[in-house]
Amino acid sequence: MSTGFVFALAGAVLFSLGVAGVVLIGHLLRRILAFNLMGSGAFLVLVGLAQRQDVADPVPQAMVLTGIVVAVAATALALALVRKLHALTGQLGLPGDVDE
Amino acid sequence: MSMSEPLFDPLAWLILLPLAWATLAFVLGPGRGAWPAIAGLATQCWLALDLAQKVGAGGTAAHVVGGWGAPLGIDLAVDGLSAAMLLLTQAVALPLAIYARSYFKPGDPAGTWFWPLTGFLIAGLNALFVSADLFNLYVTLELVGLAAVGLVAAGGGAQQVAAALRYLFATLVGSGAYLLGVALIYGAYGTVSIATLLPLVTDDAPRLAWIAGGLMVAGLMLKTALFPFHFWLPPAHGGAPAPVSALLSALVVKASFYLILRLWLGPLQAVLPAFAWLMALLGAAAIFWGSWQAIRAVKLKRLIAYSTVAQLGYLFLIFPLLAAPGAIHAGVMQVFAHGLAKAGMFAAAGVLIKATGQDTVAGLAGAVERLPVTMFAFGLAGMTLMGLPPSSGFLAKWQIIEAALAQGHWIIAAVVLAGGLLAAVYVLRVLRQAFLMAPASATLAPVPRTLEWSAFALAAASVLLGLRGVELMQLPGAVT
Numbered sequence: 147m148s149t150g151f152v153f154a155l156a157g158a159v160l161f162s163l164g165v166a167g168v169v170l171i172g173h174l175l176r177r178i179l180a181f182n183l184m185g186s187g188a189f190l191v192l193v194g195l196a197q198r199q200d201v202a203d204p205v206p207q208a209m210v211l212t213g214i215v216v217a218v219a220a221t222a223l224a225l226a227l228v229r230k231l232h233a234l235t236g237q238l239g240l241p242g243d244v245d246e
Numbered sequence: 247m248s249m250s251e252p253l254f255d256p257l258a259w260l261i262l263l264p265l266a267w268a269t270l271a272f273v274l275g276p277g278r279g280a281w282p283a284i285a286g287l288a289t290q291c292w293l294a295l296d297l298a299q300k301v302g303a304g305g306t307a308a309h310v311v312g313g314w315g316a317p318l319g320i321d322l323a324v325d326g327l328s329a330a331m332l333l334l335t336q337a338v339a340l341p342l343a344i345y346a347r348s349y350f351k352p353g354d355p356a357g358t359w360f361w362p363l364t365g366f367l368i369a370g371l372n373a374l375f376v377s378a379d380l381f382n383l384y385v386t387l388e389l390v391g392l393a394a395v396g397l398v399a400a401g402g403g404a405q406q407v408a409a410a411l412r413y414l415f416a417t418l419v420g421s422g423a424y425l426l427g428v429a430l431i432y433g434a435y436g437t438v439s440i441a442t443l444l445p446l447v448t449d450d451a452p453r454l455a456w457i458a459g460g461l462m463v464a465g466l467m468l469k470t471a472l473f474p475f476h477f478w479l480p481p482a483h484g485g486a487p488a489p490v491s492a493l494l495s496a497l498v499v500k501a502s503f504y505l506i507l508r509l510w511l512g513p514l515q516a517v518l519p520a521f522a523w524l525m526a527l528l529g530a531a532a533i534f535w536g537s538w539q540a541i542r543a544v545k546l547k548r549l550i551a552y553s554t555v556a557q558l559g560y561l562f563l564i565f566p567l568l569a570a571p572g573a574i575h576a577g578v579m580q581v582f583a584h585g586l587a588k589a590g591m592f593a594a595a596g597v598l599i600k601a602t603g604q605d606t607v608a609g610l611a612g613a614v615e616r617l618p619v620t621m622f623a624f625g626l627a628g629m630t631l632m633g634l635p636p637s638s639g640f641l642a643k644w645q646i647i648e649a650a651l652a653q654g655h656w657i658i659a660a661v662v663l664a665g666g667l668l669a670a671v672y673v674l675r676v677l678r679q680a681f682l683m684a685p686a687s688a689t690l691a692p693v694p695r696t697l698e699w700s701a702f703a704l705a706a707a708s709v710l711l712g713l714r715g716v717e718l719m720q721l722p723g724a725v726t
Contacts, residue, residue, distance in 0.1 A: 154433065161426055168419055174411065181418050188426045195433025205317050206432060209381050213425065216388045220418055223392055227399055227411050234404040241408050 150197030157190025172239045174228045185217040256293040257309040260372045268365020279361035280347040287340040294332040301329040323378040326721040331375045338496045338589045345700040346489035356401050356487045367393035380428045380438040391417035394498050397490045398482045409481035416478040423465030430458035443513035459517040469502035473532035476555045484551040488596025495554045496589035522566040529562030530661045537668035545605045557584045567649040575719040576645035583638035587630035590705030594624040597697045601690045612684020619698040626705040628673030633666045638711035
């Protein structure tokens with residue numbers, strides 16, 4: 147088992163934990179952290195699987211850099227929305243959805 | 247290949263123009279930038295039409311960004327399917343921009359950042375439709391998602407911010423699953439270029455490719471709000487300002503559907519057809535559940551949002567039928583029919599809400615008498631959703647039924663017919679209420695004529711397209 151494969155497996159585990167967190171956790175800050183865990187998991191898989199005979203492949207590294215930029219932007223937007231929601235409702239969880 | 251001067255390549259300008267007017271609108275400040283947006287969108291319409299004509303005549307177009315090709319650079323490519331999606335995007339966005347300019351009064355907090363966010367959304371959509379590699383598609387998916395979330399939150403109320411957050415988490419999980427799929431594909435084949443993958447992924451693909459296909463499609467289903475992943479759509483589309491709801495329902499959910507279709511017909515064609523009946527089953531469930539919720543909805547925009555859930559279901563009925571060429575035509579026609587009709591219907595709902603001051607079906611009594619143009623627009627859009635001839639919705643549904651019966655899948659034809667009847671129930675529910683006498687106490691606020699007529703133009707286009715559908719359906723024949 148190469149190191150790359152170990153990284154990829156760890157990435158898959160992190161991704162699953164992250165998804166479970168985003169879906170199951172109610173606290174919004176922790177959900178944002180879970181999303182970041184999920185993203186990092188996907189990045190590890192991307193870099194790890196592409197590493198053949200322990201030689202790094204530059205293309206997925208460039209992709210991960212792009213992915214990190216996207217993840218930072220998404221995190222910033224999520225934090226801004228959570229702050230806004232907290233200012234409006236004083237809550238750090240999502241209120242129920244109503245049609246009335 | 248278009249060998250024109252790279253600087254004047256329409257393909258690049260379809261992405262650069264909206265970025266330019268979005269940035270200009272941001273620099274001009276809160277609520278400003280409507281005219282640059284309208285001028286930009288008019289030019290984009292012309293570019294997309296020109297591109298569609300070229301592609302329709304049997305060509306394809308490609309562009310290597312900055313002269314740096316794959317694998318480190320970015321390649322853009324246009325075939326019939328992309329050209330059709332580009333055309334729809336500009337054709338829906340232009341009338342909606344004219345609508346939005348009158349909808350958001352100066353100083354309206356909901357319109358503060360509408361123009362920059364819309365520009366970034368359109369740029370993201372156009373870039374998505376021309377991307378030729380799986381990773382660039384991921385980036386454009388995120389651009390579209392983030393801009394759309396910003397637009398949903400624009401209303402600024404607690405319900406809207408909560409809807410935006412719910413939408414944000416759904417869209418991030420969706421694109422995360424897609425990204426993991428891309429990572430597995432790169433691990434298995436060492437490339438993300440759609441053209442390079444096409445011959446590599448064969449029937450004896452490794453298990454990794456199957457998992458990747460499943461992850462990518464599941465993520466995209468979540469982003470397309472296919473039943474049972476539709477939970478985020480009604481609050482997001484129902485709670486946003488009317489021009490935003492129209493953009494989201496008409497265009498944004500179609501982007502992830504386009505990507506599923508692109509993978510299905512392209513690089514993952516050896517893997518994905520295993521899921522065909524699952525997609526059709528969920529599509530049928532979406533039609534029944536969405537229509538039922540629309541029939542029960544209290545709020546008008548909630549009703550229209552649930553109708554989107556139902557209408558998206560039809561798109562997924564085509565997957566078991568793709569062996570016949572009519573199925574792709576039906577899918578593209580349904581994307582256009584629903585795009586135009588739903589944009590027109592949300593726009594009409596925006597007029598009704600402004601006039602009556604409330605967002606309920608019950609509050610519509612007397613609307614036909616006072617706002618005949620708007621109610622006529624609502625009725626025309628409803629005709630398309632029900633699939634009555636000669637509308638484009640009729641053409642789409644008729645094509646699905648024909649493809650289904652030709653392959654002996656009468657059950658799909660039955661679902662389409664039942665869905666049309668259910669659509670009639672919720673559309674007629676609104677029309678019946680609008681035909682009632684207004685209570686003596688009711689007063690209607692005056693509404694700008696531009697709002698009424700741009701809603702009417704979109705709804706009328708959805709009906710008239712049925713008469714000129716043949717040219718459009720020829721376009722995606724050229725899928726590469």
